Amino acid sequence: MAGYKIRDLEILTGIKAHTIRMWEKRYGLLTPQRTTTHIRTYSDDELLLLLNISLLNKKGIKISRIAEMSTRQIFDTSRSIHDSRDVDTAIEEFIVSVLQLDEHLFNKTFRELNQKAPLSDIFSEHIIPFLNRIGIMWMVGTINPAQEHFISNLIRQKIIAAIDQLPIPDPNAEKIIIYLPEHEWHEISLLVYHYHLRSKGINSIYLGQALPYDALIKTVETLKPKGIASSWLTAIEPQKILDYFIQLERDLGHLKIIAGGYQIDQLGSALSKNIRRIHTLSDLEQLIR
Incomplete structure (x- = not known):
């Protein structure tokens, strides 16, 4: 009880x-x-x-x-x-x-x-x-x-x-990759991101749960997206999250890097200013556009 x-x-x-x-x-x-x-x-x-x-x-x-x-x-x-x-x-x-x-x-x-x-x-x-x-x-x-x-x-x-009811965007349109990092399995927020972007005609590519870091880098090299977006809910050590984004900036600093979720909110100003933080679906859409 x-x-x-x-x-x-x-x-x-x-x-x-x-x-x-x-x-x-x-x-x-x-x-x-x-x-x-x-x-x-x-x-x-x-x-x-x-x-x-x-x-x-x-x-x-x-x-x-x-x-x-x-x-x-x-x-x-x-x-x-x-x-x-x-x-x-x-x-x-x-x-x-x-x-x-x-x-x-x-x-x-x-x-x-x-x-x-x-x-x-x-x-x-x-x-x-x-x-x-x-x-x-x-x-x-x-x-x-x-x-x-x-x-x-x-x-x-x-x-x-x-x-499934939405049209598939033009494959030649600019892409945004959305994914969950390796430790993360709670995908509802990410699915909401995907639905919202697709409903606005944005070519979001959904890579799902627990995506290995190396696979993310290879996919970025293949698809050449405009940016990447992730959601962080599972509690892990804050320093591990910070280290993850430091490495992302080194490898993909030329892209928009967008992140949301409870763990991102908790980090506050400790996260690099180059990481765009989202609190609402409108934030996500505006950052991508």
Whole structure:
């Protein structure tokens, strides 16, 4: 069982910590355990309950009314609102679908978003923030490998299906290589990069996961791209990342070198100014153009 701090719940549910404390004190909605140093900790069940409370509250049901419901009534009422979406509860529903391994809920939520917005917007406004929010689950150990594989494969299927619907760019157009370095297997962000660039008519060449450094250099020599872009999520020693980019600058300094992901954000100003850092899909497109 995971042990969430109140800050973790704030990130995962979008409900401010002071609001959670007020709901506890006034309505007794949650009953956290306390450490020997009196820090609140919450269980998986309490996270799931709070996510469903958040859904109902966004729907306009007053917290005083929710507090009168049993846990079963909260879950049943929350489930019923999936059929009548007029507020944005997508990220909460995605999180619930992970916790409950509910493919039906994930697909239904994704389909409803796709009826209202282009896929690039869904990825940037919902999928990427969703992945950022469940990152905290990894840190406290609440998501097991089966759940991670479940949601990763569902999202991966959606992106690949969307890419397959796009035209293949002119092979003579300028190319951008996108890849994951040797230690990196988390490809969802990279697939989103690929989809976004292809949707804008940019000739992105997708080389996938864990690409050996020598293979990258040889491919650059063959394809002569305009630039290369990578995504870094897996935690490794910061110096190893810095050394990697120092070597890249030596070997490929004539190209645009673009990088994104949590580990790149953590390096901050330690990374060379010649490495273009991206935070959004718009950043990526602008740097390439």
